Amino acid sequence: MLLVTSSSSASRAQRVKLAALVAPLAVLSIVAGCNAPTSSAASVSAPAAPSAQIAPVAGGNGGSPKNAGVRAYAHVDPDQVPMLVATRTSGFTAISRPAGGVYCLVPPSGVSPESSPAIVSLVDGYGSDKSVEWSLSSDVACPAGSYRVSTYGPVGRMSTLSFTILVP
Numbered sequence: 001m002l003l004v005t006s007s008s009s010a011s012r013a014q015r016v017k018l019a020a021l022v023a024p025l026a027v028l029s030i031v032a033g034c035n036a037p038t039s040s041a042a043s044v045s046a047p048a049a050p051s052a053q054i055a056p057v058a059g060g061n062g063g064s065p066k067n068a069g070v071r072a073y074a075h076v077d078p079d080q081v082p083m084l085v086a087t088r089t090s091g092f093t094a095i096s097r098p099a100g101g102v103y104c105l106v107p108p109s110g111v112s113p114e115s116s117p118a119i120v121s122l123v124d125g126y127g128s129d130k131s132v133e134w135s136l137s138s139d140v141a142c143p144a145g146s147y148r149v150s151t152y153g154p155v156g157r158m159s160t161l162s163f164t165i166l167v168p
Contacts, residue, residue: 071111073166075123076103076149078159091167096142101157103149104142105165113147116167120149123162129154132163 072091076083083095083103094106107113113136120132134149142148151161 069168071116071167072107073164074105075162075164076105077123077162078103079162088164092165097159098142099140099157100159101151101153101161102138102140102142103151104146105149106143106146107167111167112145118147118149119166119168121164122151123164130158130161132161134165 070090073089074092074095075085075088076095077085078097083097084092091108091111092105093108096104098104107116113134118134120134122130122132131152132149133152134147136148138148138150140148147165147167149163149165151158151163153161
């Protein structure tokens with residue numbers, strides 16, 4: 001379970017914003033199959049206001065409570081064919097790797113990287129010399145409307161790192 005605390009000086013609006021930011025990260029860890037440490041004392045101190053609640057998105061998850069508010073998510077394993085892990089992917093329809101360490105993921109209809117930012121995270125290979133990012137522009141082109149994700153190692157782009165992507 002995730003521990004989020006707030007001081008009494010934080011406003012309700014600030015606590016709601018924090019809860020709204022933390023929620024997609026918690027979903028991302030569930031999608032990636034990660035098990036966060038649990039504690040009976042852990043709690044989120046800020047209840048979400050009705051306007052900040054996450055609602056299912058039509059065409060994203062069919063209203064499943066487990067993935068409420070998630071338009072698309074994927075676990076990408078570059079050593080597997082196909083690279084999208086079927087049991088941990090929903091919404092993304094295709095993936096390509098136009099260059100080493102660069103991936104283009106095609107989202108479902110109505111979801112666009114220009115209007116719906118993504119959250120990406122490495123599944124393995126954590127370390128100060130490894131990272132993952134998504135971007136709209138690059139020296140390597142992806143098809144229009146695709147999410148472009150790059151994985152990096154100590155000497156530049158790296159093609160052997162698994163990652164997850166979530167579009168809330």
